Every structure is written in structure tokens, then in C-alpha cells.
Amino acid sequence: MNTFIVGFHQEDNIDSMQVQKLSSSEFVEARSRGFRRLFELDTNVGGFVFFDAENKDGDLSHLVLHYPEENKDPSDCYSFSKNDFYEFMALYLQGLEQEEEEEGEEEEYGPIHHLAHLMFHIVEEGKSIEP
Numbered sequence: 001m002n003t004f005i006v007g008f009h010q011e012d013n014i015d016s017m018q019v020q021k022l023s024s025s026e027f028v029e030a031r032s033r034g035f036r037r038l039f040e041l042d043t044n045v046g047g048f049v050f051f052d053a054e055n056k057d058g059d060l061s062h063l064v065l066h067y068p069e070e071n072k073d074p075s076d077c078y079s080f081s082k083n084d085f086y087e088f089m090a091l092y093l094q095g096l097e098q099e100e101e102e103e104g105e106e107e108e109y110g111p112i113h114h115l116a117h118l119m120f121h122i123v124e125e126g127k128s129i130e131p
Helices: 024-030 082-101 111-126
Strands: 002-006 017-022 035-043 046-054 060-067 076-080
Touching: 002 111, 017 024, 017 111, 024 060, 024 076, 035 082, 035 111, 046 082, 060 082, 060 111, 076 082, 076 111, 082 111
Parallel strands: none
Antiparallel strands: 002 017, 017 076, 035 046, 046 060, 060 076
């Protein structure tokens, strides 16, 4: 597991974030006692699946799998602190609520777009990191 720091634009209104990139074996170990798939996000840099998982010791991880464009297999697995992960969840839920309210209207930059933008930064920063 390699840790790296992701810095965001000032206008993103989010502090830099510590992210861990997991290898395949670390991913399997992290979810050895089960996992819950929470939500998915489809973006122009691929798909993301957000979930939490429990390892054999009962420790929880907050994970995101990245599926590059049209790939059926994930290319990377990222682990986040609970606070950062819940920020992602809040953006996603806000976006769903906003979509319901604006149904039929022209789509504006909203919370889900912002989440996709943050994930873009994470993927770009993580490209040079070996799991």
C-alpha cells in the first residue's frame, strides 16, 4: 500500500487529501470479511465504485475502485479516511437531491460534477504511484 497526497485547486474548496493505493492482494485482504457497495459514479475518466469493507480483524476501510473507460476490470483501488470518504458520499447525495429538484432543466455544475472533478485529480495524482 502506497500513500500519496492529492492537492486540489483553491476553488475546489477542499483540503489536500491523503490517499492510499492498494495492490490486488491488499484489496482482497481489506474485504475479507465482506463489503457494502454504496454507489457508483460514471465520469469521462471512467467509472468509480464506492464501498466500505471489513478485513479479517474487523477493521473498516473506505474504498473506491476505478474502472477506466469501458473496462470491465478495475485498474486501481484507492483507500480514504472516513472523513474524506463521507465528503464524497455527501456530494453524491446532494447531487441526487439536486437532480430530482431540477428534473427537465438544463444541467449545471453541481455536487456530482464536483465529485467527478475530485476523482479526476486523485486518478491523475495516483498514476505515478505503484500499489
